[in-house]
Amino acid sequence: MDKYLDYILEQMKNLLAIDSPSGYTQKAANYLMAEYERLGYHPQKTVKGGVLVDLESGDVKHGVLLEAHVDTLGAMVSEIKENGRLKITPIGGMNANNAEAENCRIVTRFDGIYEGTCQLVNASIHVNGEYDKTGRSFDTVEIVLDEPVTDKESVAALGISTGDYVCFEPRTVITRSGYIKSRFLDDKLSAAILLGYAKYVKDENVSLKNRVYQHMTVFEEVGHGGAASVPDGVKDVISVDMGCVGNSLSCTERQVSICAKDSRGPYHYDLVTSLVKTARDMGLAYAVDVYPHYGSDADVALTAGYDVRHGLIGAGVYASHGYERSHVEGMKNTFLLLKGYLG
Template sequence: MKDYTEYIVEQTQKLLSIDSPTGYTKNVAAYLMKVYTELGYEPVLTTKGGVFVKIADGVSEDGEICDPAAGPILIEAHVDTLGAMVSEITSAGHLNLTPLGGMNPNNAEAENCRIVTRSGNVYTGTFQLRNASIHVNGEYNNTKRAYSEMEVLLDEVVRTKEDVLALGILPGDIVCFEPRTVVTPSGFIKSRFLDDKLSTGVLLGYAKYVKDENITPARRIYHHITVFEEVGHGGCASIPQDVMEVLSVDMGCVGEGLGCDEYQVSICAKDSRGPYHYDVVSALIEAAKKAGADFAVDVYPFYGSDADAALTAGYDVRHGLIGPGVYASHGYERSHKKGVENTFRLLKAYLG
């Protein structure tokens, strides 16, 4: 059997190269539609803008349901990321921002960014503290990094609000931060927005594996790549009526008090919205053991997933959450190819 890790990492890099802050995901969705189609599937673009794909029927060649007890499953990852939006153009020709999702200004300070206008023009700039010269600003160290204290300096000769308006930049324009993606020879994957483009890459790897190896999974499988997870409603729709289980493949948390590291797959037992389905979590643990996947079971203190959103929207489904360990979530994130391998190994074993 082929090793799909490199394919997953390559697809992750391609996804990371396409700006997709939540609310501005049409380009990355178009790319996903193309990849799933090239793999031999028939993806559908949802009304919301996500990508929905049936991966397997869960039916044998003689027409029998492979595992009636398991029931159809929807696997979700999200391709929307953190970002920002222009909220105001100042008299000096600088841009004030409002965040899209949980982009923390401490993590975004001095980052290069792109401003996408409604007409399709793209301008570059840098997100900085106001009065950012430490040789001039005596309060530089004491100033709280907040959106009210920070601004974008455009890489254009602008001195007034009117100069900026003449470029076609308006409040409501999308601001995309540079991901700065690096894959090291030692296997580390470093970038903004591994949450959740790394797991989207894992799902593409699974879709390729099913086709390449002519696999007939034991249950009907759907993929849904959502585009509003970072604002809480990505997984609230587009769940087929026959689905009995929703599995979110998202970032696994790494940090103090948790057992997971960047080389493992994390199985979440509970997040800030409550416990995941007991039987699903138990089955994921057993599948990880059976597959020889290096895993950790953790409770995430500040987290919500697309699977949570599905239940909040009223769907009567079981739910679970797994993902490769990612450190420095919502900052400059880091994972490892071993974490990818273990997540992929668990996913294959769990789906049968």
């Protein structure tokens, strides 16, 4: 067991180190393609840029599709200001309060990558008397480039332009007590868990009852990651995404969360019941919760018209869409639930 958990943590760190806000995910997808091939699989790159792989075991007439996503939050340059600062527009649910004071990288289309920091406009407290009173929004924060630029023309001369991606530093830390802290655990922690499950199936030569596929999507944060590429024969779509931790919810970072309902509605009753029974029978640390502000790739598959049952599980993650925190026990419980449920 330990070798699979160590592998999951290694893959999580590798994925978190690759910038991949929605729409700029080709490097992460290429990494996944190479890793699946190294494990002995035959992955396919979807037209949209995701990665789909058949675990090559089980009855194709009742397939199970596991979905995680490797696209993250981020931003895009929307204007070069006259003073050489960059106005940005968020990608996905990036929040200006959480972006403030974070280091970032500006990826130009043709002229390399530059570094900078997201700051409040007029960010010096010793100068700005309205610092505490200013509401944080993408109209009041900006990117300060780590380049000697003072006007619009000098920024343009670097090759920076509107439409360039802004990628935020993940700051990944694993503490001695097992807590995992990073931006973008949503959903690269789950993507690593799926890789760990694929490694387990291959290494242990597991014979699965039902055909299992994995789909690493690349547009989840903007709402259409799971809208395509469901293989023929799939009857169940399970999103492996972050489990919510917060007020009025029972899940902690050390548990696997099983979602009964999110903002789009209830998940399939029979599938949720089967997941809960598996977790209970295995003695796993788990929680069943209702997520008040959430949508998943499994939801999107139904919206796209697929006639499937859908479910959602994931390791508990606190401070979602900010500097997130989970725990290796939550990761372990999620891996074990997949292992037990899929047989």
